[in-house]
Amino acid sequence: MKYIILRNRPEGKPSLKDFGTKETEKPQPGEGEILLKALYVSVDPYLRGRMRDEKSYIPPFKLNEPMESMVVPEVEDSKNENFSKGDFVSGMLDWQEYQVSDGKGLNKINKDIAPLSAYLGILGLTGITAYLGLEKIGKLKEGETLLVSGAAGAVGSIVGQIGKIKKCKVVGIAGSDEKIKKITKVFKFDEGINYKTTDNIKEEIKKACPNGVDVYFDNVGGEMLDAAILNMNKFGRVVNCGAISLYNSKEKPTGLRLEPFLIKKSILMQGFTVRDYAEDFQPAIKQLSKWLKEDKLQYEETIVEGFEKIPQAFLDLFEGKNQGKMVVKV
Ligand code: NDP
Structure with a gap:
């Protein structure tokens, strides 16, 4: 299974050589853990700040370790009573095809309300x-x-x-x-x-x-x-x-x-x-969902296919190659 690391801290414009793809064994969940299979990965401009070794509101990425962003995975195996195989969740997760988690910080999402990728955009x-x-x-x-x-x-x-x-x-x-x-x-x-x-x-x-x-x-x-x-x-x-x-x-x-x-x-x-407004997230999602249902809001996505395309999709944000939310379908 593949994962993507930060290889260099770029000066100026980042490029593909600042990222690396590595391979390792697929992990196995322990007691209380779940195995997650990444389906959609969000790429966002603010991740550029995390490539710098600077103190900020969110810690910098570590060199030679997996990068992370909001990801929508499917639960492929569960040894945690709060999750079942087949659940879909969203959360801040590593750029890995598979990973284990204790479930903390993950939100269950419903694909009958909106397509899974929307939880990284309009409903994320x-x-x-x-x-x-x-x-x-x-x-x-x-x-x-x-x-x-x-x-x-x-x-x-x-x-x-x-x-x-x-x-x-x-x-x-x-x-x-x-x-x-x-x-x-x-x-x-x-x-x-x-x-x-x-x-x-x-x-x-x-x-x-x-x-x-x-x-x-x-x-x-x-x-x-x-x-x-x-x-x-x-x-x-x-x-x-x-x-x-x-x-x-x-x-x-x-x-x-x-x-x-x-x-x-x-x-x-x-x-x-x-x-800063974490306590207002739920009312915000409720209002956005209501407008979506009433057809008052539309959303656009640029969906790039392939796990290994994550770095390129991120770089493309700085070239304006996206319309609406840039998302990678794994
Ligand atoms: P976008 O989907 O808007 O993608 C980035 C867009 O920025 C590109 O498509 C491009 O469009 C434009 N752009 C790129 N380089 C330049 C440039 N040099 N000058 C002018 N425009 C440029 O990204 P998001 O909607 O995810 O994010 C938009 C902004 O909001 C970002 O600055 C991001 O960091 C910020 N943000 C802040 C958050 C917060 O909590 N404060 C949370 C989420 C996002 P074009 O073709 O028009 O140039």
Whole structure:
């Protein structure tokens, strides 16, 4: 059975040589344990941070040891009374085809409610991040203008749709015309901006948001954040969800001093990690499931097939090769 390790800590942009695939015996569950067979593996931009040897809200990966992310496996054998063979679960697990677990931290999931991969996206941390970031920090109100970057990605595409459910004007920023078509035609955003074909993103935002921006949900950081803040309204809220444009930078990023704009416009700007709101996960999942059932939310997935493709799928996030949630089907 195969597993994937971190071989090097990359400087700048990671590449396939920073990962390694190894083989070992399939493990056997002991008393109180279960044997898990990986079915779907989530790849996420934040994993880039864990490749650095830095103190953060989550420990760094160890060199030459398996990497981990959210995984949906099937229980193949159980010596634990809380799980039965054939159960499907989700949890933070190693990038291994098979592994044993004592079951702690795993959630049982139901494939009759949604396809298994959805528990890594819309009904997993992705959907919860979109919902709680908007709810807790964005505090979006009907009639406001919502701007979201990374708009065709996993989190961004849900954020924008929630904005439409809340009867707001929604403008999305993404990196190709195909993505802009997707967010406007399929997800019904009001406007889309392709940041790769403009050299003045600030003006493009101004044109698309003639009444200014009330909430900016930022998945990208850097210059896009600067440009958004320059278009914010009085009492605007900036939700700092992610900063993917900076994750691979080697130098310390520089940019505008934002404080004069924040002060002048009384703007609230707050970062978060979704785990800050762990006690709100269940109500968030309940609301997202309800919207899904009512057909108010749609979700998109880019599913890559093959366990050994996990590193490439992760690298492809930084090239914008995904639409919606990037997931590997083992
Ligand atoms: P996505 O599905 O949005 O995938 C990443 C996307 O980012 C790509 O498709 C690409 O789209 C875009 N991108 C890549 N490089 C750049 C760049 N240099 N500049 C601008 N855009 C870029 O990922 P997620 O939805 O999973 O995550 C979105 C953001 O939210 C990330 O920053 C992530 O770290 C963060 N996040 C934060 C959480 C939290 O708890 N705070 C939880 C989950 C995610 P394009 O073609 O448009 O460039």
